[in-house]
Amino acid sequence: MAPDLLGAVLSHTTPEGTVSLRLTEVEAYLGHGDDPGSHAFRGKTPRNAVMFGEPGHVYVYFTYGMHACANLVCSPQARASAVLLRAAEVVEGVDLARLRRSAGRGGTAHEHETRATQVSDRDLARGPARLTVAAGIRLDENGADAFSAPFSLVLPDEPVASVAAGPRTGVSGAGGDGGRYPWRFWIPGERSVSPYKRHPKAGSAN
């Protein structure tokens, strides 16, 4: 299940180099109609077809017109059919990850360098879209096998010592049925975990 992926190391190799990510925060999504927040809620579509496919594959989707996010497809028998990678720690290829995060946003090369030095290690892959960018995962890699080149997925030898769970954030339906279940998991104490603040309007049930 989803928490098993915490601590796993996902590597992605391109001609530029290799970036390895140690997963510190994930979020589970069901593959059928019980989960209003899941892309698969409405059934199978060309976009989410990967979620209905074989476990161990990478599901990459494009959202908000500017962001790509990466998921790992799980066994249909598990609680979740897909796991969104929300945050990770860069354990290899830090420089390359930093370069990717600072590039492609316009501005001069000098500004890129300046910005690059400002991006702290913990911010490199904090958040689904950032994680995807840092790893260099592209949309056309949707459906790729996470265990085969250019990817490499190494599950942790033993489960992480402690796992924290909580409600989802930033998902429509999170305040409704979707919010009842703790489908977000992270490693407590990890500084790379996104301390996200949900929209106060959405539900300041506190």
Added chain:
DNA sequence: GACCGGATCATCT
């Protein structure tokens, strides 16, 4: 330090 709103386009109704 914390909150709010905008940007931007593939996908679905």
Added chain:
DNA sequence: GATGATCCGGTCC
């Protein structure tokens, strides 16, 4: 035509 599994920057304590 509307909307979203988000991120960034400005603004106000």
